[in-house]
């Protein structure tokens with residue numbers, strides 16, 4: 001049985017082809033940012049309030065008109081059929097059951113329309129958003145946007161951190177460059193004559209600029225979020241260009257290695273947008289306490305990437321349902337222990353950096369107890 005998000009990784013690894021496990025776990029180059037994302041949450045402390053009793057906690061959130069029953073989104077991840085025969089359909093049903101927003105990857109192995117149909121048929125209802133890599137061929141891009149809108153997606157998430165594909169050296173070593181026979185990027189099929197849904201159809205365009213964002217604003221009424229803005233100056237530019245929201249993300253450490261943990265950047269990005277647009281954070285969120293720290297520091301919600309893939313690999317739809325239930329429970333009890341009855345009660349005063357900083361002197365061995373603030377080597 002799984003009791004934490006991390007448990008799913010352990011369980012999935014026991015079953016998965018190690019090449020696929022590496023694809024999921026891996027990051028760019030030395031994976032310094034992959035590690036930094038999770039570690040950043042451990043470095044911050046929660047300082048709870050007491051005696052503010054509330055019998056129930058309200059986890060509902062509305063983001064750009066999309067209503068959700070928890071402030072945890074499923075960040076876009078490619079290729080769900082690599083780990084489960086139902087692929088994105090299983091993930092989407094689980095997300096809908098939990099009332100969580102799922103961001104469908106442009107590189108999904110089930111077409112976005114089919115995913116949306118499966119959600120509607122399930123009787124549960126939760127919004128789907130669509131993640132887009134703007135293609136150099138704008139007609140193709142527009143056709144993709146139309147597919148997402150026709151499917152009923154309620155927002156577009158444009159990934160802007162991928163001028164070129166990040167160097168996943170695990171994939172290089174493993175020779176993993178394409179989907180196995182029988183699997184395709186279904187959103188790409190027949191966008192143009194003869195296009196068969198090959199991964200290599202997805203162009204990472206180094207020429208993208210703000211004019212493309214302006215162009216996109218002109219071809220869709222859907223809210224547009226940018227995924228992968230890290231510099232506060234770019235956050236300000238995003239607001240100026242009429243972007244509706246930011247997904248503060250370093251692609252889970254899969255694009256430019258050695259960029260800061262997203263949590264570390266959050267206060268600066270929140271200050272830069274100054275409440276004008278919502279900021280969602282992803283990267284390293286594994287616990288209810290992680291989510292609460294990000295929410296307290298000004299995020300409107302958080303996203304999870306790898307845990308969804310591990311849960312899907314371990315238990316299909318049931319696995320993802322269980323993962324989301326666990327995160328809901330953790331969120332709920334963290335709120336209760338912080339004296340919060342809803343997300344609006346999560347304010348920066350609940351979070352602090354250790355007053356003592358790293359204690360100089362003897363270094364505590366890795367894995368050893370460090371309750372007096374000793375440095376972990």
Ligand SMILES: Cc1cc2nc3c(=O)[nH]c(=O)nc-3n(C[C@H](O)[C@H](O)[C@H](O)COP(=O)(O)O)c2cc1C
Nearest residue numbers: 024075076077078105159251252283284304305306
């Ligand atoms: C297996 C995998 C596939 C991904 N595919 C996409 C994708 O298609 N589009 C995208 O914008 N981000 C993609 N990402 C990045 C995630 O959206 C997200 O930013 C990241 O996984 C969050 O960090 P976490 O895995 O630590 O939760 C992918 C990440 C993983 C692990």
Ligand SMILES: CC(C)CC(=O)C(=O)O
Nearest residue numbers: 078107165199202251254
């Ligand atoms: C290149 C995409 C197909 C997937 C992606 O963004 C990723 O694996 O991080």
